[in-house]
Amino acid sequence: METLDPKNRFLWKETPAATASCFSSEEWSDITEELQQWETNIRMNEVKLNGSSTFCDDADSVPAIRCTNTLQESIRSEVKKHKMSSVPRAYRDWDRFDVEKECAKIDECDTNPPAVITRPAPQDIKHSITSTALTDQEKDALACREKDKGNKSFRSGDYKEAVICYTRSLSLVPSAAAFNNRAQTHIRLQRWSAALSDCQMVLQLEPDNVKALLRRATVHKHLGHLQESHDDLRAVLLREPHNIEAQKVLMEITETAAESHQQKHRAGRNLFIQEFEDPEIMTNTHNTESPNRDGSENSVSPAPAPTTELTRPSEHLLLETRRRSPSGPRRSVPISEVEDEEGDEDQDCAVNQPFVSLQPSNAFEFGQVLNAACAHGDLLTCAELLRNIPSERLPQYISTQLHGQTFSFIIKTLNKYLRSQPQLLYEHMKHLQTAHRFSMVLMLLDAEDRTQLMEIFQSLSVVQTQAFSPDDVKSLANKYI
Structure with a gap:
């Protein structure tokens, strides 16, 4: 093991700490002398440092050293002054409190408010970016980055900056x-x-x-x-x-x-009342009530008829006025109704017309909605109506309403709005051809309506679904075209 791994931990041996007995007398004396000499040198260096000043001339202007004893003591003393005692104050301390002095301090703070720190206004951001030297990829990347900036500004509530960022993005792409x-x-x-x-x-x-x-x-x-x-x-x-x-x-x-x-x-009806005198009544009155002193009546020429008349009263009101005035002249007061402008009525009708029930329960309700949509050219209302009724009830509902204009309107609606739902479109076309008078209406179609039908069946023939096959679409198209 020593040859393979000399530093293996299993080869380690515990060695006790060295003591004076482990060294010879000469070695121990050398170690002791070196330690004494090191201690002497350290003491001499400390005396030199304490005797010399680090800052010769500017010692007074230099701030206190951080974390020195004097600074810590001053901080502790200030903390003790401002520290609130948990023990309640004595009543004698409240006697020393000067109310007028404290109020004067508050007034001084109000008159001299602290200075408000204002940041400089940001520079105006350009609303467009010059893209003459940029490639298409660089334009796309820069436009995407500006759009992301606008999204961040929008989420943060800075809408004006968001508008600028979106405008910069649109100037690129x-x-x-x-x-x-x-x-x-x-x-x-x-x-x-x-x-x-x-x-x-x-x-x-x-x-x-x-x-x-x-x-x-x-x-x-x-x-x-x-x-x-x-x-x-x-x-x-x-x-x-x-x-x-x-x-x-x-x-x-x-x-x-x-x-x-x-x-x-x-609002009630507006009544326009205009007061004027009837020239005929005034003329007759002067003829009957102006006799001469000798008992004969003067011949008075009738008053000239007025050239213009602001409002012509109804004959009934004039006759009633003449019948009820045997003794003297009375003024005719014509009353005429002032109707509202037709434009406002048309606008209200146009707004209120679409708000009808689009889920009819019988042929009468279906006919009302269909006629209203056809009269206003509202394809959206007709499309929603056709979406809400079952296909098998369509021939029954439309049997009394089927004529050339209505059929053309339904075909346009199906082609424009129901092509996204091919199964519903196919079911409507399948049941529509079973309606009463279908063959007669089919002969009255013009070229535009037949074009709409061709587009419908072309879109259905491309769709791949289990509800119908291309052969079914072809056979159904033969009944229309």
């Missing part, structure tokens, strides 16, 4: 995410027009962006455009039926529209 985030920041700052323009840009890049639709609906709501807000919310709910925020905003818009409609109906 325009993206739907940056436009969308900047729109939300404008909404927090209540900049409605800027938020609306950013939402429009997002929808140009991504027409099915749910966040942009929801934010545009919020902007329209604050701008008072209830109909536009309602349309955007319906589009959101068609794509995400369980969107809680969209449902909440839609309920608020519905309540606002209902309140405005009730307030308008509570």
Whole structure:
């Protein structure tokens, strides 16, 4: 083991501490002399250091050494002065308390407030970044970094800086995410027009962006455009039926529209009353009540008719006035109703029209909703109506409403909004061709309607599902086209 591993711990041997008996007399005397000489040198050096001053001239200006005995003693004394005693004060200490002096100190602090430390204003950040010498990859990386800065500023509540960061990101690479985030920041700052323009840009890049639709609906709501807000919310709910925020905003818009409609109906009719004299009555009165002194009546020429008349009263009111004035002239007071502007009524009707039951229980309710949507061209309402009814009841509900215009409107709705649900679209098309008067209406379709039908069946033929096969789609298409 010694040859293989000389330093192995199993080879260690315990050696006792050396004592004077372990050394010879000469070795022990040498060790003792060296220790005595070292101790003498240390004492001499300490005496020299204590006798000499480290700072010759500036000894008074040098601060006290940290953690020296004198400094510690002064600190302890100050702490003892300010330390509150746990024992209650005696009444004699309260007699020594000078109230006026303490009040003077408080007044002095109020008149001389401490200086406020103000930081210098930050430099203005440029709203754009020059990207002439950057590659596409560098632009993307820099735009992503600026967008992340904007997200951090938005989370911290600094919305103005977030707008600047998003603008810098868009100056490099325009993206739907940056436009969308900047729109939300404008909404927090209540900049409605800027938020609306950013939402429009997002929808140009991504027409099915749910966040942009929801934010545009919020902007329209604050701008008072209830109909536009309602349309955007319906589009959101068609794509995400369980969107809680969209449902909440839609309920608020519905309540606002209902309140405005009730307030308008509570207001009575405005009556415009104008007082003027009837020239014919005044003329007859002068003819009958101005005789000469000799008993003969003067011939008085009738008064000229007025050239302009502000408000023409109704004949009934004039006749009643003449019948009830046998003794003398009376003034005619016409009363005319002042109707509200047609634009406001149309706007209220347009806002209140979509708020109908979209889950009909019979053909009458289905016909009411379908006719209202068709009259206003509201494809979203028709799409939600078709989503809420079973396919097998569609022929029964539509049998009394099926004509060329209604059928064309339904085909456009199915092609635009129900292509995302191919199984429901196929079931509706399958049961729709069994409706009454279907063959007659089919002959009245124009080229645009047939194009819509071709697009529907082309989208269904591409879908791979177990509900129907391409042969089923082909056979169904032959019944339409």
